[in-house]
Amino acid sequence: MMSLIKHYIDEANKVLIHTYNRYPLVLDRGEGMYLYDINGKKYLDFTSGIGVFALGYNDEEYNQALKKQIDLLLHTSNYFYTIPAIEAAQKLAKASGMDRVFFTNSGTEAVEGAIKLARKYYYKKTGKTGGEIISMERAFHGRSMGALSVTGTKKYRDPFEPLIGGVKFAEFNNLDSVKDLINDNTCAVIMEPVQGEGGIYPAAQDFIRGVRELCDSKGIVLIFDEIQCGMGRTGSMYAYQHYNVKPDIITCAKALGCGVPVGAFAATEEIASAFEPGDHGTTYGGNPFVTAAVSKVFDLFESRNITENVQKTGQYLYKKLNELKSKYSIISDHRGIGLMQGLEFSVPVKDIINDALEMGLILISAGANVIRFLPPLIAGKYHVDEMIGILTDCLDKAKKN
Structure with missing residues (x-):
């Protein structure tokens, strides 16, 4: 053998x-x-x-939910509504405290969408392009060009330069390091409440709350990447809920679908309203098959x-x-x-x-x-x-x- x-x-x-x-x-x-x-x-x-x-x-319960959906409808374009997508979005919004949801095919794509949304919000608010983003050293947000641009490990980025511009890296759990990088062009701060690929580093209470206060005082969008640390992994549905703070945008994937390729970014009403038809899209994202899985995952998390x-x-x-x-x-x-x-x-x-x-x-x-x-x-x-x-x-x- x-x-x-x-x-x-x-x-x-x-x-x-x-x-x-x-x-x-x-x-x-x-x-x-x-x-x-x-x-x-x-x-x-x-x-x-x-x-x-x-x-x-x-x-078995999860498998049966997917088998049922296969016999109904696997895919249709986002020009139409489907009940699984609506129900999955409602459950994700409720669990995360966000208002609006966009389903993607992966966590990397969720990060891409979150970056675009933050920059569009900045553009709509200021009329300026070139919004800068602060990420964290050791951060990992994915391997596509945008997500790689905010990944805080130099060896991952160097072979693929030039990446998207206007990204700076602060020291994780050092609030002064974040303060030093903020200027009038800063549109977003992105961070993992618990860094995963970077070595399993939870954010300190004072740090994560301090970053939230900084963003509030400067009108900066705060993005929490919950792709690995979210969906119950830390003992709350989302890791940021341990800290009594709320982001403006979250990204999630991995356990969101428990095996099917699905991710999402979700945002508050104010931030989400920056996107208009044509600003973002995906062919497969949020199709009825994957959102039937997401919906069932939330049900099973609750019942069990x-x-x-x-x-x-x-x-x-x-x-x-x-x-x-x-x-x-x-x-x-x-x-x-x-x-x-x-x-x-x-x-x-x-x-x-x-x-x-x-x-x-x-x-x-x-x-x-x-x-x-x-x-x-x-x-x-x-x-x-x-x-x-x-x-x-x-x-x-x-x-x-």
Whole structure:
């Protein structure tokens, strides 16, 4: 059977553009918290497709909602109304506290739309083009040209310059750094309430509230990127709700559809009204298939008390990861909230992650030195204990080496 795995990997490497360093694993199916390869080997998944599969794999109620919609209507253009899109938008607006919603195909596209909306609002308010945007160092907002322009890691941006202009980078959790960059041309500040790809860094209370006050005093649009940290991941529906602040625009994706390709940006009435017909659009965005999924996701989150489970399991995960930190000197820091946590190591984590995979545990990194923990939001204490047991064996091996 190993030759069959090698066969598929070899065929993939012939036809797929090499933009991912994939694990030597050919996945076949999933069930709950577990994935299975084509040999039938079982893996505990603590990545959930990089924060996507909040409800776990092969959820029957979710699957049935999609099957029902397939038999009704998969797609029609945005020149028409459909009930799934209306209901999904209502539920997203209610959960986020925003007023109006635009559905996209991905998180990157949601960021693109948010940037356009902020600049259009600035143009409509001032009559000027060239609105500047402040983003954060270490931020990750996507890989399209606009989203890449506000991604705060230089190595991602450099090969693709020139990107969109007028973007500056402040130091995350340093309010003075943001103040120093604001001028009369600043139209927006964009930030993740919890940085994901950048290494799992939650915003400090004083920082996020201070940025909100700065934006209010200067008439600047505040955009929160909730693509990874939103949809219950931190124990509230959106991470900013921990801070008692409200943005002007949010972006979300990943667990919004729990597996179907869908994202969204949502805004307050005042900001959203800057867009007029023709300012933005998408062929597939918000079609009835993906919005049927979004609508069902919100229903299941509510009926199954998903955020309460995240709070409970997240506290337990935090305790167990702290115990690992105190036990192993190669772990230099532990950060995070809910079921979005990270362990920072004094050594590269690649070998630890590869050893975990061999032992039936799927983990991912955030940079070279951080292991990211993003399990499905249905995870319980049992799954945390199973993960900790495997990771402990991996760390013992690393310690010997």
